[in-house]
Amino acid sequence: MQPLEPARAQTVEIAGKTLRRLGFGAMRLAGPGIWGPPDDRANSIRVARRAVDLGIEFIDTADVYGFGVTEEILAEALYPYPEHLLVSTKIGQVQTRPREWAPVGRPEFLRHQCEASLRRLRVERIDLLSLHRVDPAVPLEDQVGELKTLQDEGKIGAVGLSEVSVGQIEQARRIVDIVSVQNIYNLAVRTWDPVVDHCTREGIAFVPWYPILAGGLVTGAGVLTDIAETLGASPAQVSLAWLLARSDVIAPIPGTASTAHLEENVAAAQIELSPEQFTALLETPTTADVPA
Numbered sequence: 001m002q003p004l005e006p007a008r009a010q011t012v013e014i015a016g017k018t019l020r021r022l023g024f025g026a027m028r029l030a031g032p033g034i035w036g037p038p039d040d041r042a043n044s045i046r047v048a049r050r051a052v053d054l055g056i057e058f059i060d061t062a063d064v065y066g067f068g069v070t071e072e073i074l075a076e077a078l079y080p081y082p083e084h085l086l087v088s089t090k091i092g093q094v095q096t097r098p099r100e101w102a103p104v105g106r107p108e109f110l111r112h113q114c115e116a117s118l119r120r121l122r123v124e125r126i127d128l129l130s131l132h133r134v135d136p137a138v139p140l141e142d143q144v145g146e147l148k149t150l151q152d153e154g155k156i157g158a159v160g161l162s163e164v165s166v167g168q169i170e171q172a173r174r175i176v177d178i179v180s181v182q183n184i185y186n187l188a189v190r191t192w193d194p195v196v197d198h199c200t201r202e203g204i205a206f207v208p209w210y211p212i213l214a215g216g217l218v219t220g221a222g223v224l225t226d227i228a229e230t231l232g233a234s235p236a237q238v239s240l241a242w243l244l245a246r247s248d249v250i251a252p253i254p255g256t257a258s259t260a261h262l263e264e265n266v267a268a269a270q271i272e273l274s275p276e277q278f279t280a281l282l283e284t285p286t287t288a289d290v291p292a
Helices: 041-053 069-078 107-121 140-152 166-173 193-202 221-231 235-246 259-270 275-282
Strands: 011-014 017-020 058-060 086-091 093-097 100-103 126-131 156-162 178-182
Touching (some): 041 058, 041 259, 069 107, 140 166, 156 166, 166 178, 221 235, 221 275, 235 259
Parallel strands (some): 058 086, 126 156
Antiparallel strands (some): 093 100
């Protein structure tokens, strides 16, 4: 197979902003099991501030992370937000126990969650609000339609989706412009390859959650390790570099509660894979295992 040319774009357009493609996911700023506040709130605030200091321009969170605590931490750490920073959040889920979530897409509940996120983030408009999960018990048109209504009211700037198929994306786009799609995607789990390709063609930002799947690269670990050693990088950094090379619209959001880990992740944006390295990783077998 002829080596494929890796993507080289440094920035991506999301919600009217031109952003550096490597972002930050705030989920791990919450407590253990993403259940309530962190044990060390001051540390979570330091990590959020350090992310911006390192040049991160896209931070993603959700109202369900720690029952809204990550939104409160981001506001405490960063408000008033820098003009260049995009802080996005998600609604449409509830947490039933540590690390267990369930979709709730009733329009009145989505509105309630949006209003609560506005208060916690200390803003009058959320620049990017995503439907965290599609609730199978509620028509998609009703869920997306409520986001469109909130947008018309000026409470949402732009609308995104999460864990959706190509068909669901196109169904939603008939109601409102969709600027981003956030699905699980990494070197080991590439179930959503068709969605990545669709977003690339349509110019929709693709935000892979769980961009580094620890322990999930068993079949391709040798290739990954060899390339990491050649580049003088960690396997996690090469995994992020591969995502950035996969498509110009991909904006990974690796999360951490460690400043050192954050700095390692940010450095991955400087790694350039050769066409041969990119193709070798692309051809590694994947796993069907998807974390809950």
